[in-house]
Amino acid sequence: QTPSLQVTPQPGIMEIALYEAGSATLSGRSDVLKLSSNENPFGPSEKAREAVAHAAQAMHRYPSTDHARLRAAIGEVHGLDPDRIICGVGSDEIIHFLCQCYAGPGTEVLFTEHGFSMYRISALAAGATPVEAPERERTTDIDALIAATTPATRLVFVANPNNPTGTMIETAELERLALAVPQAVLVIDAAYAEYVSADFDGGAELATRLPNVVMTRTFSKIYGLGGLRVGWGYGPRPIIDVLNRIRGPFNLSNVALEGAEAAVLDRAHVDHARAENARMRDWLAGALTRHGVPSDPSHANFILARFADEETAAACDAALREDGIIVRRVGGYGLPECLRITVGDEAACRRVAQVVGRFMAAR
Numbered sequence: 001q002t003p004s005l006q007v008t009p010q011p012g013i014m015e016i017a018l019y020e021a022g023s024a025t026l027s028g029r030s031d032v033l034k035l036s037s038n039e040n041p042f043g044p045s046e047k048a049r050e051a052v053a054h055a056a057q058a059m060h061r062y063p064s065t066d067h068a069r070l071r072a073a074i075g076e077v078h079g080l081d082p083d084r085i086i087c088g089v090g091s092d093e094i095i096h097f098l099c100q101c102y103a104g105p106g107t108e109v110l111f112t113e114h115g116f117s118m119y120r121i122s123a124l125a126a127g128a129t130p131v132e133a134p135e136r137e138r139t140t141d142i143d144a145l146i147a148a149t150t151p152a153t154r155l156v157f158v159a160n161p162n163n164p165t166g167t168m169i170e171t172a173e174l175e176r177l178a179l180a181v182p183q184a185v186l187v188i189d190a191a192y193a194e195y196v197s198a199d200f201d202g203g204a205e206l207a208t209r210l211p212n213v214v215m216t217r218t219f220s221k222i223y224g225l226g227g228l229r230v231g232w233g234y235g236p237r238p239i240i241d242v243l244n245r246i247r248g249p250f251n252l253s254n255v256a257l258e259g260a261e262a263a264v265l266d267r268a269h270v271d272h273a274r275a276e277n278a279r280m281r282d283w284l285a286g287a288l289t290r291h292g293v294p295s296d297p298s299h300a301n302f303i304l305a306r307f308a309d310e311e312t313a314a315a316c317d318a319a320l321r322e323d324g325i326i327v328r329r330v331g332g333y334g335l336p337e338c339l340r341i342t343v344g345d346e347a348a349c350r351r352v353a354q355v356v357g358r359f360m361a362a363r
């Protein structure tokens with residue numbers, strides 16, 4: 001007789017709901033427009049593609065363990081000390097390192113009501129208690145976060161701009177939060193920072209000056225390299241030193257390292273993606289508003305389209321799918337009446353506006 005399973009997972013693990021990524025396909029269609037994962041419609045830099053092909057030649061070799069070249073390139077572009085940078089398998093891995101190192105049983109990890117799902121997953125994986133603070137009209141509320149902190153709070157995650165709301169708060173507000181929670185690390189998740197403006201620093205200056213602030217960034221969004229899985233964190237040396245202790249020595253592949261290095265150095269590609277995103281984001285938000293679907297001003301590469309209720313959002317989602325367009329339902333983020341729509345290229349935005357317009361006219 002086969003013995004039965006006698007091992008059980010650590011407390012907290014079974015509270016984690018399996019992550020549901022935006023799907024990429026619709027059965028029976030080849031003309032699918034995927035606007036569910038905030039990917040760059042222009043893809044990666046040509047230079048990154050070439051670097052990836054080149055790096056793949058050496059796939060029998062282990063990659064760099066210290067990521068020195070990638071950190072130097074990031075440091076040069078952003079004017080940051082490379083010794084205060086850590087690279088990971090997407091910024092997801094940096095979030096994971098932070099929870100593993102600073103949270104655990106008996107501690108709390110704080111984030112906002114509509115915050116990114118990985119914060120809860122990583123907090124529970126570390127055995128910590130996830131705590132949600134309310135937002136104000138889909139915008140981060142610093143007073144609510146401060147009110148929700150306790151002596152057990154070890155980490156506070158704030159995405160700026162936030163996903164899935166697209167809204168932003170002032171850097172001065174983040175500083176106020178950091179100073180109010182000296183017993184915790186404030187993590188400023190700046191995954192969408194490049195979309196804000198060319199000179200927005202994503203919280204780098206705060207992470208340079210304050211002892212308890214870490215900024216995380218990603219190559220998955222404006223760099224168009226979601227499939228390579230590269231992200232990075234920047235913060236005080238003692239914190240980066242702690243995170244490096246649990247980082248696998250070969251966490252990033254040759255291909256990922258070289259692709260990301262070429263990508264960060266290609267500023268023209270980033271500038272083009274930022275400008276086109278801003279242009280089409282404004283156009284799409286305006287078009288949807290005229291069709292009776294408002295959204296908050298977005299600073300990222302997506303729009304949170306708001307419908308009268310959950311049923312209308314679901315029906316519009318179905319109408320979009322009928323037309324081969326995949327967007328993101330965000331009920332899991334506490335926003336069942338909304339659809340998160342990635343800003344695609346001009347043709348994609350026109351296609352979305354047309355379907356939503358037709359749907360709303362028929363209501």
Ligand code: PMP
Nearest residue numbers: 090091092159163191218220231
């Ligand atoms: N933070 C935020 C706010 C995000 O939206 C995402 C991606 N959805 C991430 C972090 C993680 O991105 P990655 O692991 O691809 O770097």
